[in-house]
Amino acid sequence: MHRSLLQIEEVHTFIGPFHILQGISLEVAEGTATVVLGRNGAGKTTMLRSIMGLYPPRMGRILLQSTPINGMRPHEIASKGVAYVPEDRWIFTGLTVEENLRLAWRGRSKFGEKLEFIFSIFPGLRHLLKRDGGKLSGGEQQMLNIARALINENVLLLIDEPSKGLAPILIEQLKSALNKLKGQVTFLLVEQNIALASALADRCYVLDNGRIVYQGSVGELIHDKELGQKLLGVGV
Amino acid sequence: MVTLSPAMAAGLVITGLCNGMLVLLTALGFTMIFGLMGIAHFAHSAVFMWGAYIGWTVAKVSGDFYLGVLAAMLGTAALGLILQRGFLMPLLGEPLRQILVSLGLIIFLGEGINLIWGRTAYFVPPPPNLKHFIFFGAVPVLSYRFFVTGVGIVVILLLHLLLTKTRIGLTVRAATENREMVECLGINTHKVFSIVFMTGSILAGLGGALAAPVLGVSPQMGYMFLLSVLTVVIIGGLGSIWGSVLASLLIGLTQAFVAFFYPQAAAAVSIGLMALVLLLRPHGLLGKPI
Amino acid sequence: MRYLTARLGTRFTRMEVILLVMLVFSVLLPLFAPSRYYVRLVTDAFIFAILALSYDVALGYTGVISLGHAWFFGLGAYAVGILLGRVGLPLPIVVLIVVGMGIAGGIVISVLTLRLKGIYLAMVTLALCEFFYILAQKWETLTGGIEGLAIFLPQGWLTDPILIFYLTLVLLGVIYVFLRRAVNSPVGRVWVAMRENEIRCKHLGYDVVSYKMLSLVLSGALATVAGGLYALSIRFVTPSVFALSVNFQLVLMCIIGGAGTLHGPIIGAIILRLLGPLVGDYTRYWELILGATYLVFVLFFPWGIVRVHQSPRPKFIVQLQRWYGSLRKQSVAKK
Numbered sequence: 061m062h063r064s065l066l067q068i069e070e071v072h073t074f075i076g077p078f079h080i081l082q083g084i085s086l087e088v089a090e091g092t093a094t095v096v097l098g099r100n101g102a103g104k105t106t107m108l109r110s111i112m113g114l115y116p117p118r119m120g121r122i123l124l125q126s127t128p129i130n131g132m133r134p135h136e137i138a139s140k141g142v143a144y145v146p147e148d149r150w151i152f153t154g155l156t157v158e159e160n161l162r163l164a165w166r167g168r169s170k171f172g173e174k175l176e177f178i179f180s181i182f183p184g185l186r187h188l189l190k191r192d193g194g195k196l197s198g199g200e201q202q203m204l205n206i207a208r209a210l211i212n213e214n215v216l217l218l219i220d221e222p223s224k225g226l227a228p229i230l231i232e233q234l235k236s237a238l239n240k241l242k243g244q245v246t247f248l249l250v251e252q253n254i255a256l257a258s259a260l261a262d263r264c265y266v267l268d269n270g271r272i273v274y275q276g277s278v279g280e281l282i283h284d285k286e287l288g289q290k291l292l293g294v295g296v
Numbered sequence: 297m298v299t300l301s302p303a304m305a306a307g308l309v310i311t312g313l314c315n316g317m318l319v320l321l322t323a324l325g326f327t328m329i330f331g332l333m334g335i336a337h338f339a340h341s342a343v344f345m346w347g348a349y350i351g352w353t354v355a356k357v358s359g360d361f362y363l364g365v366l367a368a369m370l371g372t373a374a375l376g377l378i379l380q381r382g383f384l385m386p387l388l389g390e391p392l393r394q395i396l397v398s399l400g401l402i403i404f405l406g407e408g409i410n411l412i413w414g415r416t417a418y419f420v421p422p423p424p425n426l427k428h429f430i431f432f433g434a435v436p437v438l439s440y441r442f443f444v445t446g447v448g449i450v451v452i453l454l455l456h457l458l459l460t461k462t463r464i465g466l467t468v469r470a471a472t473e474n475r476e477m478v479e480c481l482g483i484n485t486h487k488v489f490s491i492v493f494m495t496g497s498i499l500a501g502l503g504g505a506l507a508a509p510v511l512g513v514s515p516q517m518g519y520m521f522l523l524s525v526l527t528v529v530i531i532g533g534l535g536s537i538w539g540s541v542l543a544s545l546l547i548g549l550t551q552a553f554v555a556f557f558y559p560q561a562a563a564a565v566s567i568g569l570m571a572l573v574l575l576l577r578p579h580g581l582l583g584k585p586i
Numbered sequence: 587m588r589y590l591t592a593r594l595g596t597r598f599t600r601m602e603v604i605l606l607v608m609l610v611f612s613v614l615l616p617l618f619a620p621s622r623y624y625v626r627l628v629t630d631a632f633i634f635a636i637l638a639l640s641y642d643v644a645l646g647y648t649g650v651i652s653l654g655h656a657w658f659f660g661l662g663a664y665a666v667g668i669l670l671g672r673v674g675l676p677l678p679i680v681v682l683i684v685v686g687m688g689i690a691g692g693i694v695i696s697v698l699t700l701r702l703k704g705i706y707l708a709m710v711t712l713a714l715c716e717f718f719y720i721l722a723q724k725w726e727t728l729t730g731g732i733e734g735l736a737i738f739l740p741q742g743w744l745t746d747p748i749l750i751f752y753l754t755l756v757l758l759g760v761i762y763v764f765l766r767r768a769v770n771s772p773v774g775r776v777w778v779a780m781r782e783n784e785i786r787c788k789h790l791g792y793d794v795v796s797y798k799m800l801s802l803v804l805s806g807a808l809a810t811v812a813g814g815l816y817a818l819s820i821r822f823v824t825p826s827v828f829a830l831s832v833n834f835q836l837v838l839m840c841i842i843g844g845a846g847t848l849h850g851p852i853i854g855a856i857i858l859r860l861l862g863p864l865v866g867d868y869t870r871y872w873e874l875i876l877g878a879t880y881l882v883f884v885l886f887f888p889w890g891i892v893r894v895h896q897s898p899r900p901k902f903i904v905q906l907q908r909w910y911g912s913l914r915k916q917s918v919a920k921k
Binding site for chain 1: 484
Binding site for chain 2: 651653698701702704705706708709710712713716717719720721724725829830831833834837838841870871873874876877878880881884885
């Protein structure tokens with residue numbers, strides 16, 4: 061029985077006057093990969109940002125290893141081992157790849173060793189160390205984005221649409237990289253790419269209009285075509 | 297029409313660089329604070345003015361010019377911290393109110409000077425070993441100006457090293473680009489704000505203390521300087537440090553040369569340059585397009 | 587007060603009743619004022635009320651953040667000073683030129699707004715005004731430098747402070763009524779929409795550039811007229827008409843009175859310009875108090891006196907009110 065790493069309890073999040081998350085509850089077990097699916101605008105990104113503290117919840121609790129983290133500032137949540145891998149990548153374009161990684165590195169183990177670990181997952185980054193972040197391709201930026209989250213001993217990775225804008229071959233690389241890490245790190249993934257989601261995820265939730273409307277396994281969702289159509293609106 | 301010999305030109309170059317450096321020291325703080333926090337800290341020119349007055353007072357009382365400069369830097373560091381914590385941080389994210397508060401702070405701080413030191417302007421003597429003039433052809437240049445230019449160059453180099461070679465510099469560069477992501481990496485951005493704010497205020501204090509022997513001290517100097525600083529950051533590009541360096545030196549040099557030929561037109565130089573930049577590149581020479 | 591409002595019907599808001607009372611008082615002022623000094627003081631307050639109105643059109647209604655509005659004021663003052671005082675042009679021509687300058691200036695600023703937004707616009711307008719401040723000091727042949735320009739007029743109606751007072755009062759009244767109708771008209775509603783969300787306005791099909799230009803031209807013309815009136819009323823112009831403190835006072839007036847209401851800035855202007863000299867006689871800390879009041883308002887009451895019930899109240903005030911409310915309940919319960 062896996063321990064629960066992250067628990068979201070009845071969280072309501074507002075952005076200005078807009079009620080985006082309307083009482084969602086979620087649980088992510090340690091060492092697993094959980095995926096959140098849903099249409100555009102359902103609130104998936106808002107959910108990740110709420111966990112990260114960027115949009116603090118107005119009501120409800122978010123627990124990390126049984127400690128409440130809602131209301132904490134993002135840097136405090138990050139120092140507890142939560143890493144955010146945003147949808148727009150947010151690479152620092154004025155910094156080199158090495159500087160991007162060095163900034164993220166919190167110094168608990170040697171930088172050189174962590175770099176080698178990164179290269180074992182993303183060999184492509186090795187020769188890019190001195191290149192400016194702004195001069196990387198989309199795929200390279202995404203690798204850097206995820207690498208940044210791995211350079212520390214993070215326990216939870218919040219990943220927002222990692223496959224967006226990536227060529228299929230890169231998505232394959234991504235899939236193998238993430239699979240290598242499963243077990244060591246816990247993932248909470250937001251994805252629109254069902255194939256990637258089913259390859260990675262143990263459990264899935266579907267978010268619609270700020271509410272959880274389904275929880276279960278991805279497999280079920282794929283096989284029940286009617287359900288998939290109703291919840292996601294596209295052919296699975 | 298007076299003719300210009302190479303020696304005289306060299307003299308004007310030093311004069312122009314010196315003036316440019318003085319504005320730059322205050323402009324750096326303004327542009328860094330804007331780049332990182334999005335705050336138009338108009339009151340920064342009042343911090344400069346306080347630096348000048350503190351430096352002059354301590355120098356007069358102690359007899360040591362350099363002690364005055366140090367005192368000015370410490371004083372403005374404290375002032376900057378108070379301004380940041382008390383007035384600007386609570387309004388983070390509300391640019392309109394920040395601008396309004398900054399405006400009020402200029403008036404408030406300016407009045408503070410009026411009350412403590414009175415409304416008269418005073419001439420401030422340069423430090424003892426830098427009082428003599430060096431003649432470049434027919435152009436006399438105060439040796440003190442070399443000192444100021446030297447200090448300016450050292451400051452620029454130090455700042456560059458700080459930003460590119462240290463971890464805090466790395467953090468500042470990243471946070472200027474994307475504050476939220478830096479916070480998500482586990483770095484307390486509020487501390488970064490404070491560091492940048494204090495650094496900017498210290499530089500303004502340094503600039504003020506150094507400017508006193510050149511400009512004297514007067515309650516008006518804050519307002520006059522505000523215009524110069526705004527011109528530099530607009531032309532150089534808001535948020536760009538090298539832009540401010542480029543713009544301040546450019547304006548300083550141009551004004552020095554124009555003043556030699558047409559003394560009356562010197563003030564129009566900066567406005568003319570600003571108008572040109574606004575027409576062709578509204579975001580400044582090295583600024584990022586909006 | 588409520589009785590009066592009820593009697594006058596729903597056509598007048600409470601605020602307008604207050605203004606009406608002030609109007610009556612003002613009309614009768616010269617009759618019972620102890621000396622000309624007070625008449626001049628109130629004239630000054632009215633002139634700044636006109637200036638504040640012009641600023642409200644641009645800032646409060648259209649949302650253009652200009653920190654250099656004193657630029658128009660100074661232009662108008664020096665135009666009157668130079669053309670009427672020095673050159674001796676007849677008054678109607680000077681008036682036309684002053685209004686023309688205001689319109690031209692408004693066009694300049696609206697061109698600036700095309701290129702610049704928000705903070706940039708604020709900074710550039712500030713720099714522009716500061717530049718003219720320095721220019722007025724340096725260009726001595728034209729402006730008389732720091733010493734300023736005295737306007738010598740033959741004894742006549744232009745030099746009678748009481749007549750100037752009534753002229754200003756009438757102008758203030760006419761301008762207020764005109765602006766009130768303007769902001770309630772379809773044009774005014776577009777201005778408010780632009781203040782709230784300009785991009786959406788554009789996408790709804792409105793020609794925001796023209797509307798903004800109209801607002802700025804109107805604002806500029808009124809401000810230069812205020813400047814001209816100022817020069818006329820004190821018959822002296824110094825570079826201080828361009829000073830930062832004028833811009834600051836304008837902002838303070840709108841903040842205290844409440845921007846975007848028209849009557850708010852009038853009240854702010856009157857409070858500031860009347861209180862200033864009266865308090866200034868007692869203490870040299872007036873400017874400091876002004877600065878402190880301003881900061882308190884911006885930090886805690888951004889919506890001003892007029893709409894203070896709308897501003898987000900700081901926690902301790904909310905707690906105070908709750909405590910006060912519970913006290914009242916207790917005393918009522920006791921009865």
